[in-house]
Amino acid sequence: MLRAIIRFLKKKMTVxxxxxxxxxxxxxSISSLLIFFMFFIWxxxxxxAIWIISKKINYEETIKTNTVLRKKSEFxxxxxxxxxxxxxxxxxxxxxxRGLLNLKSRKNIIEPAGIGGPSMHDENIIAxxxxxxxxxxxxxxxxxxxxxxxxxxxxxxxxxxxxxxxxGEKSKLLATPCIWPAPGTITSRFGWRIHPLTRRKEFxxxxxxxNKKGIPIRATADGKVLFSGWQGSYGRAIMIDHGQxxxxxxxxxxxxxxxxxxxxxxxxxxxxxxxTGRSTGSHLHYEVWYRGKPVNPIKYLVKK
Ligand SMILES: [Zn+2]
Numbered sequence: 001m002l003r004a005i006i007r008f009l010k011k012k013m014t015v016x017x018x019x020x021x022x023x024x025x026x027x028x029s030i031s032s033l034l035i036f037f038m039f040f041i042w043x044x045x046x047x048x049a050i051w052i053i054s055k056k057i058n059y060e061e062t063i064k065t066n067t068v069l070r071k072k073s074e075f076x077x078x079x080x081x082x083x084x085x086x087x088x089x090x091x092x093x094x095x096x097x098r099g100l101l102n103l104k105s106r107k108n109i110i111e112p113a114g115i116g117g118p119s120m121h122d123e124n125i126i127a128x129x130x131x132x133x134x135x136x137x138x139x140x141x142x143x144x145x146x147x148x149x150x151x152x153x154x155x156x157x158x159x160x161x162x163x164x165x166x167x168g169e170k171s172k173l174l175a176t177p178c179i180w181p182a183p184g185t186i187t188s189r190f191g192w193r194i195h196p197l198t199r200r201k202e203f204x205x206x207x208x209x210x211n212k213k214g215i216p217i218r219a220t221a222d223g224k225v226l227f228s229g230w231q232g233s234y235g236r237a238i239m240i241d242h243g244q245x246x247x248x249x250x251x252x253x254x255x256x257x258x259x260x261x262x263x264x265x266x267x268x269x270x271x272x273x274x275x276t277g278r279s280t281g282s283h284l285h286y287e288v289w290y291r292g293k294p295v296n297p298i299k300y301l302v303k304k
Contacts, residue, residue, distance in 0.1 A: 238256060
Protein backbone atom coordinates (compact mmCIF):
# COMPACT_ATOMS: atom_id res chain seq x y z
CA MET A 1 0.00 0.00 0.00
CA LEU A 2 2.74 2.47 1.05
CA ARG A 3 4.80 1.40 -1.92
CA ALA A 4 1.88 1.97 -4.27
CA ILE A 5 1.51 5.52 -2.88
CA ILE A 6 5.26 6.21 -3.22
CA ARG A 7 5.13 4.87 -6.76
CA PHE A 8 2.18 7.11 -7.56
CA LEU A 9 3.92 10.18 -6.06
CA LYS A 10 7.08 9.49 -8.09
CA LYS A 11 5.09 9.47 -11.37
CA LYS A 12 4.95 12.64 -13.42
CA MET A 13 1.80 14.21 -14.88
CA THR A 14 1.41 16.50 -17.84
CA VAL A 15 -0.75 19.58 -17.47
CA UNK A 16 -1.99 21.11 -20.76
CA UNK A 17 -3.38 24.65 -20.84
CA UNK A 18 -5.31 25.28 -24.10
CA UNK A 19 -5.97 28.99 -24.81
CA UNK A 20 -9.12 29.94 -26.84
CA UNK A 21 -7.03 31.45 -29.58
CA UNK A 22 -4.65 30.42 -32.33
CA UNK A 23 -1.77 30.17 -29.88
CA UNK A 24 -0.29 26.75 -29.11
CA UNK A 25 -1.31 24.97 -25.95
CA UNK A 26 1.13 25.20 -23.02
CA UNK A 27 2.37 21.84 -21.73
CA UNK A 28 4.06 21.33 -18.45
CA SER A 29 5.26 18.19 -16.82
CA ILE A 30 4.78 18.23 -13.01
CA SER A 31 5.51 15.55 -10.42
CA SER A 32 2.52 14.01 -8.65
CA LEU A 33 4.20 14.91 -5.33
CA LEU A 34 4.03 18.61 -6.19
CA ILE A 35 0.33 18.34 -7.19
CA PHE A 36 -0.41 16.46 -3.96
CA PHE A 37 1.51 19.13 -1.97
CA MET A 38 -0.39 21.99 -3.70
CA PHE A 39 -3.71 20.24 -3.01
CA PHE A 40 -2.71 19.86 0.64
CA ILE A 41 -1.85 23.62 0.87
CA TRP A 42 -5.16 24.57 -0.81
CA UNK A 43 -7.26 22.32 1.51
CA UNK A 44 -5.40 23.62 4.56
CA UNK A 45 -5.97 27.28 3.60
CA UNK A 46 -9.62 26.61 2.86
CA UNK A 47 -10.17 24.89 6.24
CA UNK A 48 -8.37 27.66 8.07
CA ALA A 49 -10.51 30.33 6.33
CA ILE A 50 -13.71 28.53 7.34
CA TRP A 51 -12.50 28.26 10.93
CA ILE A 52 -11.71 32.02 11.06
CA ILE A 53 -15.14 32.93 9.60
CA SER A 54 -16.98 30.72 12.09
CA LYS A 55 -15.03 32.26 14.97
CA LYS A 56 -15.94 35.73 13.71
CA ILE A 57 -19.64 34.73 13.58
CA ASN A 58 -19.42 33.39 17.16
CA TYR A 59 -17.76 36.60 18.29
CA GLU A 60 -20.51 38.72 16.74
CA GLU A 61 -23.17 36.58 18.37
CA THR A 62 -21.45 37.00 21.74
CA ILE A 63 -21.36 40.77 21.24
CA LYS A 64 -25.06 40.72 20.39
CA THR A 65 -25.87 38.61 23.50
CA ASN A 66 -23.75 40.93 25.62
CA THR A 67 -25.60 43.98 24.30
CA VAL A 68 -28.94 42.37 25.14
CA LEU A 69 -27.67 41.46 28.63
CA ARG A 70 -26.36 44.98 29.19
CA LYS A 71 -29.69 46.47 28.10
CA LYS A 72 -31.47 44.10 30.51
CA SER A 73 -29.10 45.09 33.32
CA GLU A 74 -29.65 48.76 32.58
CA PHE A 75 -33.40 48.28 32.54
CA UNK A 76 -33.26 46.39 35.84
CA UNK A 77 -31.06 49.05 37.43
CA UNK A 78 -33.44 51.78 36.18
CA UNK A 79 -36.47 49.91 37.51
CA UNK A 80 -34.73 49.45 40.85
CA UNK A 81 -33.90 53.15 41.04
CA UNK A 82 -37.52 54.02 40.17
CA UNK A 83 -38.85 51.61 42.79
CA UNK A 84 -36.50 53.14 45.33
CA UNK A 85 -37.82 56.63 44.41
CA UNK A 86 -41.36 55.35 44.80
CA UNK A 87 -40.63 53.86 48.25
CA UNK A 88 -38.98 57.16 49.21
CA UNK A 89 -42.07 59.18 48.17
CA UNK A 90 -44.44 56.82 50.01
CA UNK A 91 -42.23 57.04 53.09
CA UNK A 92 -42.30 60.87 52.90
CA UNK A 93 -46.09 60.67 52.70
CA UNK A 94 -46.12 58.45 55.80
CA UNK A 95 -43.98 60.97 57.71
CA UNK A 96 -46.29 63.85 56.64
CA UNK A 97 -49.38 61.89 57.68
CA ARG A 98 -47.79 61.12 61.05
CA GLY A 99 -47.13 64.82 61.46
CA LEU A 100 -50.73 65.71 60.58
CA LEU A 101 -52.10 63.10 62.96
CA ASN A 102 -49.64 64.01 65.73
CA LEU A 103 -48.36 60.44 65.74
CA LYS A 104 -44.94 59.55 67.09
CA SER A 105 -42.35 58.86 64.39
CA ARG A 106 -41.10 55.33 63.92
CA LYS A 107 -37.51 56.55 63.88
CA ASN A 108 -36.08 53.50 65.59
CA ILE A 109 -37.46 51.19 62.93
CA ILE A 110 -37.25 53.44 59.89
CA GLU A 111 -33.64 54.60 60.17
CA PRO A 112 -31.84 51.25 60.26
CA ALA A 113 -33.98 50.09 57.34
CA GLY A 114 -32.74 53.02 55.26
CA ILE A 115 -36.16 54.38 54.36
CA GLY A 116 -35.87 57.90 53.01
CA GLY A 117 -33.75 57.56 49.89
CA PRO A 118 -31.37 55.18 48.16
CA SER A 119 -28.68 53.85 50.48
CA MET A 120 -24.98 54.12 49.52
CA HIS A 121 -25.11 50.43 48.74
CA ASP A 122 -27.97 50.90 46.25
CA GLU A 123 -26.30 53.85 44.59
CA ASN A 124 -23.02 51.98 44.23
CA ILE A 125 -24.59 48.99 42.62
CA ILE A 126 -26.66 51.11 40.24
CA ALA A 127 -23.63 53.25 39.29
CA UNK A 128 -21.61 50.09 38.73
CA UNK A 129 -24.26 48.66 36.42
CA UNK A 130 -24.44 51.83 34.34
CA UNK A 131 -20.73 52.56 34.08
CA UNK A 132 -19.13 49.20 33.50
CA UNK A 133 -21.82 47.63 31.36
CA UNK A 134 -20.75 44.31 32.87
CA UNK A 135 -23.23 41.70 33.94
CA UNK A 136 -24.60 42.67 37.29
CA UNK A 137 -23.56 40.88 40.43
CA UNK A 138 -26.56 38.68 41.10
CA UNK A 139 -25.69 38.25 44.79
CA UNK A 140 -25.49 42.00 45.39
CA UNK A 141 -28.65 42.60 43.35
CA UNK A 142 -30.66 40.03 45.26
CA UNK A 143 -29.40 41.51 48.55
CA UNK A 144 -30.46 44.94 47.31
CA UNK A 145 -33.87 43.60 46.31
CA UNK A 146 -34.25 42.00 49.75
CA UNK A 147 -33.52 45.38 51.36
CA UNK A 148 -36.08 47.10 49.11
CA UNK A 149 -38.64 44.44 49.99
CA UNK A 150 -37.99 45.00 53.69
CA UNK A 151 -38.28 48.79 53.28
CA UNK A 152 -41.60 48.40 51.45
CA UNK A 153 -42.84 46.05 54.17
CA UNK A 154 -41.90 48.53 56.91
CA UNK A 155 -43.63 51.38 55.07
CA UNK A 156 -46.73 49.22 54.68
CA UNK A 157 -46.64 48.47 58.42
CA UNK A 158 -46.42 52.23 59.03
CA UNK A 159 -49.55 52.79 56.97
CA UNK A 160 -51.32 49.94 58.79
CA UNK A 161 -50.54 51.69 62.07
CA UNK A 162 -51.93 54.98 60.67
CA UNK A 163 -55.01 53.14 59.43
CA UNK A 164 -55.49 51.61 62.90
CA UNK A 165 -55.08 55.03 64.48
CA UNK A 166 -57.68 56.60 62.13
CA UNK A 167 -60.08 53.70 62.79
CA GLY A 168 -59.60 54.26 66.53
CA GLU A 169 -60.21 58.00 66.15
CA LYS A 170 -63.33 57.28 64.08
CA SER A 171 -64.67 54.94 66.79
CA LYS A 172 -63.85 57.56 69.43
CA LEU A 173 -65.68 60.24 67.42
CA LEU A 174 -68.72 57.98 66.97
CA ALA A 175 -68.69 57.20 70.70
CA THR A 176 -68.34 60.84 71.80
CA PRO A 177 -71.73 62.27 72.91
CA CYS A 178 -71.41 65.50 70.94
CA ILE A 179 -74.93 66.52 69.88
CA TRP A 180 -77.65 68.20 71.97
CA PRO A 181 -80.01 65.54 73.43
CA ALA A 182 -83.01 67.91 73.16
CA PRO A 183 -83.80 71.52 72.32
CA GLY A 184 -84.58 73.84 75.23
CA THR A 185 -83.07 76.10 77.88
CA ILE A 186 -80.36 75.03 80.30
CA THR A 187 -81.88 75.60 83.75
CA SER A 188 -79.18 73.86 85.80
CA ARG A 189 -75.49 73.33 85.00
CA PHE A 190 -72.89 70.71 85.92
CA GLY A 191 -71.32 71.32 89.35
CA TRP A 192 -72.14 72.30 92.96
CA ARG A 193 -75.62 73.85 93.51
CA ILE A 194 -78.44 74.19 96.06
CA HIS A 195 -81.02 71.51 95.20
CA PRO A 196 -84.32 73.23 94.20
CA LEU A 197 -86.42 70.79 96.27
CA THR A 198 -84.25 69.74 99.24
CA ARG A 199 -82.54 73.22 99.50
CA ARG A 200 -79.34 71.29 100.34
CA LYS A 201 -75.91 71.78 98.74
CA GLU A 202 -75.24 68.94 96.30
CA PHE A 203 -73.13 68.11 93.27
CA UNK A 204 -75.28 68.21 90.11
CA UNK A 205 -73.57 65.74 87.76
CA UNK A 206 -75.68 66.70 84.72
CA UNK A 207 -77.19 69.56 82.77
CA UNK A 208 -80.95 70.17 82.93
CA UNK A 209 -82.61 71.16 79.66
CA UNK A 210 -86.13 72.52 80.20
CA ASN A 211 -88.78 72.07 77.52
CA LYS A 212 -92.41 71.02 77.07
CA LYS A 213 -93.58 67.45 77.72
CA GLY A 214 -93.46 65.23 74.63
CA ILE A 215 -90.45 66.92 72.99
CA PRO A 216 -88.21 64.16 71.46
CA ILE A 217 -84.97 63.20 73.23
CA ARG A 218 -82.16 62.02 70.93
CA ALA A 219 -79.22 59.68 71.61
CA THR A 220 -76.09 61.84 71.57
CA ALA A 221 -73.80 59.11 70.10
CA ASP A 222 -73.92 55.57 68.66
CA GLY A 223 -74.24 52.84 71.28
CA LYS A 224 -76.19 50.13 73.06
CA VAL A 225 -79.04 50.70 75.54
CA LEU A 226 -77.91 49.43 78.97
CA PHE A 227 -81.07 50.34 80.88
CA SER A 228 -84.55 51.59 80.03
CA GLY A 229 -87.08 51.86 82.89
CA TRP A 230 -87.84 53.37 86.29
CA GLN A 231 -84.85 54.50 88.38
CA GLY A 232 -86.11 55.98 91.70
CA SER A 233 -85.76 59.75 91.97
CA TYR A 234 -84.63 59.87 88.32
CA GLY A 235 -88.11 58.70 87.29
CA ARG A 236 -88.12 56.97 83.91
CA ALA A 237 -84.52 56.84 82.68
CA ILE A 238 -82.38 55.48 79.86
CA MET A 239 -78.68 54.60 80.09
CA ILE A 240 -76.61 54.08 76.95
CA ASP A 241 -73.13 52.58 76.64
CA HIS A 242 -71.27 54.21 73.72
CA GLY A 243 -67.96 52.35 74.03
CA GLN A 244 -64.51 53.97 74.27
CA UNK A 245 -65.29 54.70 77.94
CA UNK A 246 -68.39 56.86 77.26
CA UNK A 247 -71.93 56.39 78.59
CA UNK A 248 -74.94 58.75 78.94
CA UNK A 249 -78.06 58.91 81.13
CA UNK A 250 -81.37 60.60 80.23
CA UNK A 251 -83.83 61.14 83.15
CA UNK A 252 -87.39 62.33 84.13
CA UNK A 253 -88.64 60.85 80.83
CA UNK A 254 -92.35 60.87 79.94
CA UNK A 255 -92.24 58.03 77.36
CA UNK A 256 -89.49 55.44 76.79
CA UNK A 257 -89.05 54.52 73.09
CA UNK A 258 -86.15 52.01 73.29
CA UNK A 259 -85.49 48.80 75.24
CA UNK A 260 -82.36 47.53 77.00
CA UNK A 261 -80.02 45.72 74.59
CA UNK A 262 -81.10 47.75 71.54
CA UNK A 263 -78.35 49.22 69.35
CA UNK A 264 -78.96 52.87 68.51
CA UNK A 265 -77.49 55.54 66.27
CA UNK A 266 -76.51 59.10 67.09
CA UNK A 267 -79.55 61.39 66.60
CA UNK A 268 -82.08 58.56 66.97
CA UNK A 269 -85.16 59.52 69.05
CA UNK A 270 -85.09 57.35 72.20
CA UNK A 271 -87.71 59.02 74.47
CA UNK A 272 -89.98 62.02 75.08
CA UNK A 273 -89.39 64.77 77.67
CA UNK A 274 -91.40 64.50 80.90
CA UNK A 275 -91.28 65.25 84.61
CA THR A 276 -91.24 61.81 86.26
CA GLY A 277 -89.40 61.07 89.54
CA ARG A 278 -88.17 63.89 91.81
CA SER A 279 -88.65 66.79 89.42
CA THR A 280 -89.82 70.42 89.66
CA GLY A 281 -91.08 70.64 86.09
CA SER A 282 -90.84 69.15 82.64
CA HIS A 283 -87.13 68.90 81.70
CA LEU A 284 -84.38 66.50 80.65
CA HIS A 285 -81.64 65.68 83.18
CA TYR A 286 -78.70 64.65 80.95
CA GLU A 287 -75.53 63.00 82.29
CA VAL A 288 -72.29 62.05 80.50
CA TRP A 289 -69.94 59.52 82.08
CA TYR A 290 -66.37 58.94 80.95
CA ARG A 291 -64.34 56.03 82.36
CA GLY A 292 -66.66 55.66 85.34
CA LYS A 293 -66.81 59.35 86.32
CA PRO A 294 -69.45 61.98 85.57
CA VAL A 295 -68.11 64.74 83.32
CA ASN A 296 -69.51 68.09 82.20
CA PRO A 297 -71.74 67.34 79.15
CA ILE A 298 -71.20 70.89 77.85
CA LYS A 299 -67.52 70.01 77.23
CA TYR A 300 -68.53 67.56 74.50
CA LEU A 301 -71.43 69.42 72.94
CA VAL A 302 -70.98 71.10 69.59
CA LYS A 303 -72.46 74.59 69.40
CA LYS A 304 -76.18 74.75 68.71
ZN1 LIG B 1 -80.81 67.58 86.93
